Amino acid sequence: MASINQEVQTELEAATFRRLLDHLDSNKDVQNIDLMNLASFCRNCLSKWYMAEADSRDIEINYDEARQFVYGMPYSEWKEKYQTEASAEQLKKFEQKTA
Numbered sequence: 001m002a003s004i005n006q007e008v009q010t011e012l013e014a015a016t017f018r019r020l021l022d023h024l025d026s027n028k029d030v031q032n033i034d035l036m037n038l039a040s041f042c043r044n045c046l047s048k049w050y051m052a053e054a055d056s057r058d059i060e061i062n063y064d065e066a067r068q069f070v071y072g073m074p075y076s077e078w079k080e081k082y083q084t085e086a087s088a089e090q091l092k093k094f095e096q097k098t099a
Contacts, residue, residue, distance in 0.1 A: 020046075021046075021070060021072070024043060024070075025071075025072050028078075028081075028082040029082075031083065031084060031086070031090075032044060032083075033086045033090045033091070033094055034090065036094055036097070037090065037093045037094055037097060040097070043067075043070050043071060044067065044070075046070045047063065047066040047067040047069070047070045047071075048063070048066070050066045050069060050070060051063055051065075051066040054066070
């Protein structure tokens with residue numbers, strides 16, 4: 001890997017994170033439970049990580065603000081428009097994964 005300084009690395013990481021958010025936004029049909037079952041994280045996890053990183057830098061961001069950043073809209077709006085009821089199969093897989 002090419003030698004890059006910390007500023008460039010941070011810019012690349014930030015751009016990559018924005019791309020991940022754009023990708024998730026472009027694939028709203030992928031439900032959080034699908035992400036949890038596949039990769040053990042979801043949009044809500046990203047929101048919590050974002051909030052924790054802000055907190056570690058003494059920046060006050062609450063969970064709703066963090067979720068709005070990740071979802072691109074208030075969570076209640078996203079949930080109403082895009083969240084579907086989890087199937088019995090999805091729930092069973094999630095329960096097996098977290099047991």
